[in-house]
Amino acid sequence: MNNRFYVLFGVLLIVSMFVCVVALEDPSVGTGGEDVEQIKGLIGNYSPLDESGDVNFSKYQPFKSKAEERIEKINLWLKDNASWLKIVFGMVPEISWLFAINIYILLFFLVSIVFNGKSMWGFLEVLNKKIDLVFFETSWASIFGLGVFIVLLVTKFFTNVLARPAYAFWALVYEYVFSTWGIVIAIIILVVIAVVFILLLVYAPGVLIILKKKMDARKEAKAKEAAEFDKKILHETVKGITGQD
């Protein structure tokens, strides 16, 4: 048993010594030498250190995955074909976190200024009146908010004033969160999107029916309210004319 162990240990030692010695020298592989040189070149690009050991960023070309290459291609296509969207978003749309934050800021202000217009602009009494837009009812405050939002959008307010701090924030988040937890967060987001999508598929018809019912009920209630109001006016008018209650 012991003899066998020593023999095995000796063989392994010899083999490992051989392997290490081989690895120390450039492999002399004949026809495959060119490939090895290419691989060495690529490996060199992943490090910002040059051969003398000094930092040299010009030679640093980080590794790109297939997905990143595709994203680059898509972004290039968007730049060539959809640059006009810069008017809307303040920047050319691209698959990036910066653009996502930009969209978030736009939506945030859309909700604050337009959808929440009643609270935002309610101090202007003239804007408190309601307006019926057939499918839904809104207030003049929201219409006014939409106007303000468009003006801010056109004047690139959101991009110029808010995108920069957002970018700084993003850089911070990227550095400390996403670079470490990126994949986990991406998976969570994908799972949430998948779940929402499936739920939408399952419940969309039901939701639409409920929405229609609600719309009909709202219309009916509104008509009833109007009829009641008219009834009151008519009653008061008759009372004013005849003097009878």
Place this chain on the structure above:
Amino acid sequence: MMDWDECLRRNFVKKNSFDVELVKSLKKGSSKKTISNKKLVLDEDTAETKIGIVYDSLREILEALSIKKGFKIYNHECYVGFIDGILKMKENSIEFDKFRKIRNGINYYGKVLSIDNAKVVIENILILRDKFLRILDE
């Protein structure tokens, strides 16, 4: 308020044969009045006139309807009884009675209405007219 039986008893209503041409003529006259109403802009000067026009337009449809049912009505108050007693539309009869009182107040007592109130009165008279017109066309 006179009911239908009282109207018959006091001869404010007479039995009549169905005159198709008269019904058509009344419908046309009523329609013309609604057009006149549309042409007249609602303001302080026209409010009462517009009410008079749309009321007449409504009454003509009711007259056509009563002729179709075989009656000739000679008293506006009896249209209330007709709507209630013959057409079996109690709420609408009360509504018509209100319009009648408003119109009488304007025509005979010189009453005036605010533009907002006049607008509501006109709109509701036209709604009621449309309702009776649909019954007439059935």
